[in-house]
Amino acid sequence: MKQKGLLYAGKAKSVYRTDNAKHLIVEFRDDITAFDGGKKDTLKNKGNYNANVSAFFFSYLEKHGVRTHFIRMLDENRMLVKKLTMIPLEVIVRNFAAGSIVRNYPFREGSPLRPPVIVIDYKDDSRHDPMLNDDLIIALKLATPEELKKIKAAALKVNSLLSTLLKKQGITLVDFKIEFGKAGKAICLGDEISMDSMRLWDVKTGESLDKDVYRFDKGDVMATYHRVARRIMAPKKKGKAKREKK
Ligand code: ADP
Numbered sequence: 001m002k003q004k005g006l007l008y009a010g011k012a013k014s015v016y017r018t019d020n021a022k023h024l025i026v027e028f029r030d031d032i033t034a035f036d037g038g039k040k041d042t043l044k045n046k047g048n049y050n051a052n053v054s055a056f057f058f059s060y061l062e063k064h065g066v067r068t069h070f071i072r073m074l075d076e077n078r079m080l081v082k083k084l085t086m087i088p089l090e091v092i093v094r095n096f097a098a099g100s101i102v103r104n105y106p107f108r109e110g111s112p113l114r115p116p117v118i119v120i121d122y123k124d125d126s127r128h129d130p131m132l133n134d135d136l137i138i139a140l141k142l143a144t145p146e147e148l149k150k151i152k153a154a155a156l157k158v159n160s161l162l163s164t165l166l167k168k169q170g171i172t173l174v175d176f177k178i179e180f181g182k183a184g185k186a187i188c189l190g191d192e193i194s195m196d197s198m199r200l201w202d203v204k205t206g207e208s209l210d211k212d213v214y215r216f217d218k219g220d221v222m223a224t225y226h227r228v229a230r231r232i233m234a235p236k237k238k239g240k241a242k243r244e245k246k
C-alpha cells in the first residue's frame with residue numbers, strides 16, 4: 001500500500017489517496033482549532049493521541065456491530081480507512097447539557113438529557129454549520145428518510161456503547177460529534193472520535209478532559225490529552241482493581 005497525492009487538507013487532518021482506489025489515508029496533524037477556526041494552534045503529539053483514541057474507539061465499535069471506515073493504523077498519526085462519500089452532516093449526541101445547547105436554549109449546564117438529544121448540523125464552515133431538521137435534510141437531499149433513520153440509530157448505538165465504556169474509566173460522555181459516509185449503499189461511520197470531537201468530564205471532579213481545555217484555556221491541553229488517552233486505552237485490570245480495594 002502506497003500513499004499518493006493529497007485529496008483534502010482540513011482543519012486538523014489531511015486525507016491522502018492510496019494505490020487502492022477504495023482506501024484513503026487519514027493523517028491526524030498536530031493542529032487544533034476552535035470557534036470556527038478563530039483560535040488556532042499546533043500542539044506537539046496532539047495528532048498522535050487523537051489518532052490512537054479514534055482507532056481504539058473504531059475497533060471497539062466494529063466489534064460491537066457498528067460499521068466504521070477504520071482498517072488499521074499505519075503509524076502513530078496515519079490511519080488507513082475505507083474511502084467514503086461523506087454526508088455533510090455533523091451528528092451530535094448529547095447526554096448532558098453543555099456548550100451551544102446551553103448558550104442557545106434554557107438548559108442548565110450539566111443537566112441530564114433523557115433520552116439523549118440528537119442535533120444535526122449542516123457541515124459547511126462558510127455557513128457556520130447551521131442546525132438542520134429532518135425536513136431540511138430531506139429537502140436538501142443530504143440523506144433519504146431511510147438513511148436518516150439509520151444514521152440516528154447508529155448515532156444512538158455509538159452513544160450507548162461509548163457511554164458505558166467510558167463510565168468504566170470514571171469518565172462521563174457529555175456529548176460528541178460524528179460524521180457518516182456511504183460505501184456503496186451502506187452507511188458507515190467515518191472521520192474521527194477523539195478528545196477534539198467529544199465532551200468528557202471526570203465523574204468525580206467534573207474536570208474537563210477534552211478540547212474545552214483548549215477552547216477556554218482551562219489548563220495544559222496536551223497534559224490533559226495525554227492523561228485521558230491513557231485512561232481510555234489502558235483500562236485498569238480487574239485483578240489490579242480488586243487488589244487495590246483490599
Ligand atoms: P474539516 O473538514 O472539518 O476541517 P478535518 O481536518 O477533520 O475536517 O478533515 C478531514 C476530512 O476528511 C473531513 O472533511 C471528513 O469529512 C473527511 N473524511 C473523514 N473520513 C473520511 C473517509 N473515510 N472518506 C472520505 N472522507 C473522509
Ligand code: CDP
Nearest residue numbers: 092098099100101175176177196197198199
Ligand atoms: O460548544 P460548541 O459550540 O463548541 O459546540 P457544541 O455544539 O456544544 O458541540 C457539541 C459536541 O460536538 C462537542 O463535543 C464538540 O466538541 C463537538 N463538535 C465537533 O466536534 N465539531 C463541530 N464542528 C461541532 C461540534
